[in-house]
Amino acid sequence: MLRARASDPLLKLPGYVLRRASAAALAELNQRLARLNLRHADVAMLMLIESSPGITQSQAGRVLDIQRANMVPFVARLEGRGVLQRRQVDRRSQALDLTRRGRVLLVRARRVVAAHEAALLRRVPDKLRPMVLPILMALWNRDRP
Amino acid sequence: MLRARASDPLLKLPGYVLRRASAAALAELNQRLARLNLRHADVAMLMLIESSPGITQSQAGRVLDIQRANMVPFVARLEGRGVLQRRQVDRRSQALDLTRRGRVLLVRARRVVAAHEAALLRRVPDKLRPMVLPILMALWNRDRP
DNA sequence: CACGATTGCTATACTATATAGCAGTCTAGC
DNA sequence: GCTAGACTGCTATATAGTATAGCAATCGTG
Numbered sequence: 001m002l003r004a005r006a007s008d009p010l011l012k013l014p015g016y017v018l019r020r021a022s023a024a025a026l027a028e029l030n031q032r033l034a035r036l037n038l039r040h041a042d043v044a045m046l047m048l049i050e051s052s053p054g055i056t057q058s059q060a061g062r063v064l065d066i067q068r069a070n071m072v073p074f075v076a077r078l079e080g081r082g083v084l085q086r087r088q089v090d091r092r093s094q095a096l097d098l099t100r101r102g103r104v105l106l107v108r109a110r111r112v113v114a115a116h117e118a119a120l121l122r123r124v125p126d127k128l129r130p131m132v133l134p135i136l137m138a139l140w141n142r143d144r145p
Numbered sequence: 146m147l148r149a150r151a152s153d154p155l156l157k158l159p160g161y162v163l164r165r166a167s168a169a170a171l172a173e174l175n176q177r178l179a180r181l182n183l184r185h186a187d188v189a190m191l192m193l194i195e196s197s198p199g200i201t202q203s204q205a206g207r208v209l210d211i212q213r214a215n216m217v218p219f220v221a222r223l224e225g226r227g228v229l230q231r232r233q234v235d236r237r238s239q240a241l242d243l244t245r246r247g248r249v250l251l252v253r254a255r256r257v258v259a260a261h262e263a264a265l266l267r268r269v270p271d272k273l274r275p276m277v278l279p280i281l282m283a284l285w286n287r288d289r290p
Numbered sequence: 291c292a293c294g295a296t297t298g299c300t301a302t303a304c305t306a307t308a309t310a311g312c313a314g315t316c317t318a319g320c
Numbered sequence: 321g322c323t324a325g326a327c328t329g330c331t332a333t334a335t336a337g338t339a340t341a342g343c344a345a346t347c348g349t350g
Contacts (some may be wrong), residue, residue: 008208009196010189014277015170017260019185020210021285025160039305040164042157051154058328063153065165071305072330082272092315092328112211115159124283131276132159132284138269140166184336203297215338217299237297237346 010131029116034086034145036109042067043113046098054095057086077100099118163284186211188258189221191243191251198221199240202231223247235288256271 010016029040044064049055054064061071075096078084083102089095098106124132155161181193189209194200206216220241223229228247234240244253250264269277 009192011282013258013262014259014276014281015174016189017267017278017281017285018163018167018172018265021281022163023210024285026164026196029160041306044161047154056328065168068327068329069309069331084217090316090328092236094329113158113160117158119285120163123286124280128276128280128283128292131273132280132282133157135273135277135280136159136162136166137156140162140169140267141268143291191331201297211337212339213296213298214300214340235297239298267341 003128025116025120028119029113032112032116033109036105036112038105039108041074042051043106043109045074045078046102046109049096049098050103050106053097054087056089056095060081060096065082159284170261170265173264174258177255177261181250181257183250183254186219186256188251190219190223191228191247191254193244194241195248195251198242199234201234202235202239202241205241206263 026040032042040093041064045060048060048063052059057071057075060066061068065072075084075086075094079086082099083105084096085099086094086096091103121129121132154248171185178184178188186209190205193208197204202216202220203213205211206213211219220229220231220239224231227244228250229241230244231239231241265275266274
């Protein structure tokens with residue numbers, strides 16, 4: 001039998017492990033969110049709008065790193081579902097706000113996310129746990145080339 | 146102006162930051178690999194075959210978490226490019242080996258990957274750097290529910 | 291030896307992401 | 321004020337990555 005996990009040189013590469021960890025966590029989260037008929041990006045959007053009500057569509061796209069072109073069907077789907085609404089802020093920009101329905105759904109979604117995040121952290125030994133977020137933030141930031 | 150980076154509650158969620166860090170790192174790596182006309186998955190495959198010559202197609206798929214169905218065009222592309230070759234090990238399994246061309250390409254690819262990994266780690270403060278791989282491995286492992 | 295598991299494969303579909311271009315709108319500098 | 325350039329939402333389209341179902345041939349084990 002193949003002892004891949006032991007010999008695989010990829011396991012020495014933070015970048016590779018980062019990718020695998022992310023993919024695994026994402027799949028798990030999406031599975032948890034499936035019963036709310038939500039995807040991870042939906043929840044990110046709802047949480048963002050909640051914390052920044054009236055954020056415009058393009059601003060939200062920049063924060064979440066979603067292209068303007070891809071925001072269109074994305075927002076349309078959430079609007080069609082009645083969880084957010086668009087409001088014309090000037091004649092080109094759309095401000096986004098949660099509907100009552102969206103706020104209710106978000107309460108439930110947040111619980112799912114919290115459970116997911118807790119499960120993630122639980123895998124990390126206590127001693128290392130405080131370093132998780134600082135390290136991930138550092139890996140993310142691209143200020144330093 | 147929107148101070149999203151400061152107020153965004155998503156930045157408190159390790160799972161979210163994990164995803165963004167992974168996406169950013171992956172995009173950067175693919176950009177670096179573009180000049181070799183390689184994608185990140187190609188390099189992972191080449192490195193795996195190098196460390197486990199004669200690994201079968203389905204074994205490699207399991208290690209890299211690529212579905213059998215998706216391995217077919219993936220391997221075919223690399224074979225068509227002449228960097229790996231398939232060898233019938235029994236009448237259903239294909240063993241994979243690097244060609245000379247594949248080994249030469251891998252030398253160059255590994256340099257690119259090394260530069261990428263170094264750049265990644267350089268973003269993390271010295272003190273935290275030794276914890277990067279242990280934490281990512283812990284986040285990845287799904288043994289503990 | 292027969293049965294269940296495995297392998298490689300086709301076909302297909304869906305998600306996520308990316309680019310180019312367009313018309314209408316806004317805004318900063320002259 | 322006007323205009324040039326930037327910005328917004330949008331359409332259309334393309335690609336990468338991933339997922340499932342099913343098939344025929346083959347293998348290994350009880």
